[in-house]
Amino acid sequence: GEAIVGGRICLIEDVKEIGRFVDGAILVTRITDPDWVPIMKRAAAIVTDHGGRTSHAAIVSRELGLPAIVGTGNATHVLHDDQEVTVSCAEGDQGFVYEGIAKFEVETLDFSSLPETTTRIMLNLANPAAAYRWWRIPAEGVGLARMEFVVSNHIKAHPLALARFDTLKDDKVRAEIEALTTGYADKTEYFVDSLSRGLAxxxxxFYPKPVIVRMSDFKTNEYAGLVGGAEFEPKEENPMIGFRGASRYYSPRYRDGFALECQAIRRLRNDMGFNNVVVMIPFCxxxxxxxxxxxxxxxxGLKRGEDGLEVYVMCEIPSNVILAKEFAKRFDGFSIGSNDLTQLTLGVDRDSGELAGLFDEQDEAVEW
Structure with a gap:
């Protein structure tokens, strides 16, 4: 974000300690994952040792409207509990942590006086709860609604662990899924119902403005972290360029899971009436x-062009750019995924703190 806030630090290194978090404190930790979301919602700001601009902490903080500084390398060693600091994300691309409570001014903008733009300005969202926080912004809809947030924070279970529940070997996992799906006779219905309601x-x-929903783009290590996921995901050396995105959808390894995603989108559009939903395919x-x-x-049941269904594709791989005309014959639109496009053009792991200085979306090779 571009906010600034002052307050006391609450340093927590292990998720098992989140019970001692103080509401309104500045959370300082090594790294976050979905288990940290409950206290992230109660934090004034977030500072982490690890992660890049596309890390969990960065994405969730943007959704929550919190200032966040990620990938500091040593925040948990330099900062300490109850220390008063000011976290500033209002000074450009780099964030700063100042000792003490700094004085600052807040400027309030009147959206009603903003001029119209030729380019349609749309929002990026993942957290359904944030939709009603940002609806007053004069945007032309949602350019990217990430499905993964609903799956990891609300559904929590791997779709195949629900579809193939009877094959699960881990009794603890079976018990967790039984608890999550209480009230559902069909465990796959739990997934379809929860996902469609979250996206709804x-x-x-933003109805009737378009809401572009990206189908799931978890990496295998992220999928494995879902309840029951470890039994269905391969272990990869580099999940970032591994079994992810479009390659999963038609593979026997995940096809049943993708079918549940499609069922949720069908329900969203056909049963709930949200025909403003556009589908987008990642990493094709x-x-x-x-x-x-x-x-x-x-x-x-999701045929492009039928009942007005549009299907977009993420333009985030060099092949998407090189063969843009061919992809355009198959899809109704493109969304430029600058993070992956930068990663694959420059050969820089976007999650690497060591290479953060080389990750530049404005590099001339990327802009070319």
């Missing part, structure tokens, strides 16, 4: 892969 909150906040490596995904979607 975003679609409703080739035009052949695009054809396979569109075929699988059609088999699941």
């Amino acid at each position: 909150r975003i679609a409703a906040a 490596r080739s035009v052949k892969e695009a054809d396979k995904v569109l075929e699988v979607m059609a088999e699941s």
Whole structure:
């Protein structure tokens, strides 16, 4: 964000200690994941040792409207509990932590006087609860609604652990899923119902303006972290360029899970009436892969062009740029994914703190 806040630090290194978090404190920790969200919602600001601009802490903080400084390297060693500091994200691309409570001024903008722009300005959202926080902003809809937030924070279970519940070997996992799906005779219905309702909150906040929902783009290590996920995910050396995005949708390894995602989108559009929802496919490596995904979607009741359904694709791999004309024949629009496009053009792991200085979305090779 671009905010600034002063307050006392609450340093927590292990998620097991979140019970001692003080409401309104500045959370300082090594790294966050979905287990930290309950206290992130109660924090005034967040500072982490690890992570980049696309890390969990950065994305969730943006959704919550919190100032966050990630990838500091040594915050948990330099800062300490009850220390008074000011966290500033209002001074450009770099954030700063100042000792003591600094004085600052707040400027309030009147949105009603903003001029119209030729380019349609749209929001990026993931947290359904945040949709009603930002609806007053004069945006032309949602350009990216991330499905993963609903799955990891509300559903919590791996879709295949629900679809193939009877094959699960871990009794503890089975018990967790039984608890999560209480009241549902069909465990897959829990996934479809929860996902469609979560996304509906975003679609409703901006209706009838378009809401572009990206289908799941977890990496295998992230999927494995969901309840029951470890039994279904391969271990990869580099999940960032591994079994993710479009390649999962038609693969026997995940096809049943993707079918549940499609069911949720169908319910969202056809049963709930949110025909403003547009589907977007992430990390589609080739035009052949695009054809396979569109075929699988059609088999699941989501056929491009039917009932006004538009299907977009993320332009985040060099092949998407090189073969843009071919991809354009198969999709209704593109969304430029600058993070992955930068990563794959410059050969820089976007989550690497060591290489953070080389990750530049404005590098001439990326802009070319």
